Amino acid sequence: MRLDAFHVVAAAVALLGAAVTIFDLLPINKFAFFAGYVVLQYVVLATAWNIMGGYMGYVNFGTAGFFAVGAYTSVVLYNLMQAPLIVMIPVAGAVCALLGLGMGYLTLRLRGVFFAIATLALAIVLETLVVNWDYVGGATGAYILRAREIAPFGDYVEFLFFVMLLLAIFAVSAARWIERSKIGRGFAAIRDDEVAAECAGVPTLRLKLIATTVSGFLMGVAGAPFVLYVGFVEPSSAFNLVYAVNSIAMPMIGGATTWAGPLIGALLLGSVQQVATVTISSELNLLIVGVLLVFFVIAAPEGIVGLVRKWRGGGR
Amino acid sequence: MFSVDLLLNALVAGTLLGGFYAAVSLGLSVSFGQLNIVNIAHPAFVILGSYVAYMGNSRWGLDPILLGLAFTPVFFFIGVGVYRVYYESFERKDDEALRGLAFFFGVMFIIEVGLIMVYGVDFRSVQAPYIGQNWKLGGVGVPTRMFVPFCVSILMFAAVYLYLSRTFNGRAIMAVAQDRLALQLMAADPVRIKQLGFGIGIGTTALAGALLIIIIPIEPSIGRLYIGQVFAIAVLAGLGSIPGTLVAALVLGIAESVVSTFFGPSWAPAVAFGILLLALAFRPQGLFGR
16 A cells, blocks of 8 residues: 555544644634534445445445444443443444345345345344343433543543544545455446456455445444443434435435545535534435435436536546 | 234234235335336335325315325326436436435435424324224224225225236236337337336325325334335235235235234334345245246
């Protein structure tokens, strides 16, 4: 992996994040971290979705399921041994990676649409399991007591913001690396013509399994800190359809074939939603997401990235 | 906990529920099974149908089933419109896999949120003389709010089945996904035929929605649960098999009813999806698949 401008920018963003959260360099309202966390969480989710959906053309409607499994893994770890966040994140990622692998193994030998339907099913089966599982609180939900402050960040939300920032940088770098590697070219071949790819010697099933595993891992990682962020988790909030809709809409609006698409989509749509939820109403803001999604898939199939490329005259 | 009485009750209730599921999934069997259009917004249209019935019933006291019938043509034309957009934007460009799915997902979401904005998240129900009575046959209870929808959905099912299997256009709908060229040679335009088929698929949701709100009170987001049922039935039936749809619907209805009787209603939602996942994993061609 060669270092280039992207990595310099990523490092600079991470440093800036550290500076803002640890040393309170800028006079930022506490709510900005609270809202920023959600936006960054969507960067991770949208990027994770895009590895399966954008690169390979397999639609995952079950983002909420993976996200919630990540969150509930944290609850279990906390109940078992009061595990710290640094343990929760990799374990949640691993559990969701396994879930993605199993899911892919069951359905990816079939037509792509069955994978999509099965992911939809998965989210609801998992929700039913969690509702009936008293150890993690069942339908009433579970509390986690988090520390009010943590050194050297001060406020705990600032710490979570910083963690999510690192996760987002990690997810986007991973997606970018995959996109440019041999694996990514295999993904693109599957997206364009799976039969032809198979005939040309591309190991399609193995690549699809890699994609669901990586995608699942990232979604689980995004869900792991959620419990600490809200302090209380219940099935209907963790399995909320909003996660599924946003993780599809953001890459579609940003541009699904490149790593920059979900990043742009998540930053834009995520920020707009944070503002709209506060100033207008949360229903209207969801309606806007739905309308934008439909509008973009019909009118601008390549998303914002595609529009910019076209505007520049096809050049990169 | 186990008793023969309980089991009999569960079987009867399950059969009635299954008949209703047949009405809900019939449209999807046509659009997904026969036209190959993955309309995941189908249950959202069913809910839309329910709210139409609710509105007419609560405002003017009209019968929900008649309302459902009256709105079938309206829904038919909505379906035709949706198919036009789908065809022009995705199918013609051979781009239905990713964007087409995202499109229907967006449509589903718009319907759901739109209904929430208009009606809120309260549960709504309808009034009719046949709701709330209970016949006793031996130890088995037959609630009329289940029995009437059961009869109506079997009638609707039979009507659509006869149309599809006896008329030229109906047979063309069954043929279009299999062999477009042969259809063109028979002087039928595949796009018009698919438009007709999709219109019928959405048309059935007006009545199915009216039946739904007779059976249980509804709120906008309940439609998502039915995605599992309708797709489980469509897959289990073997895509496109109309008689298979009826059998699969009855199987699912009985399975759900038995599970919720003996294990508790909170497990019921997992039955459909469990069956769907099992069917996809072990028998993707379905019970009656080719």
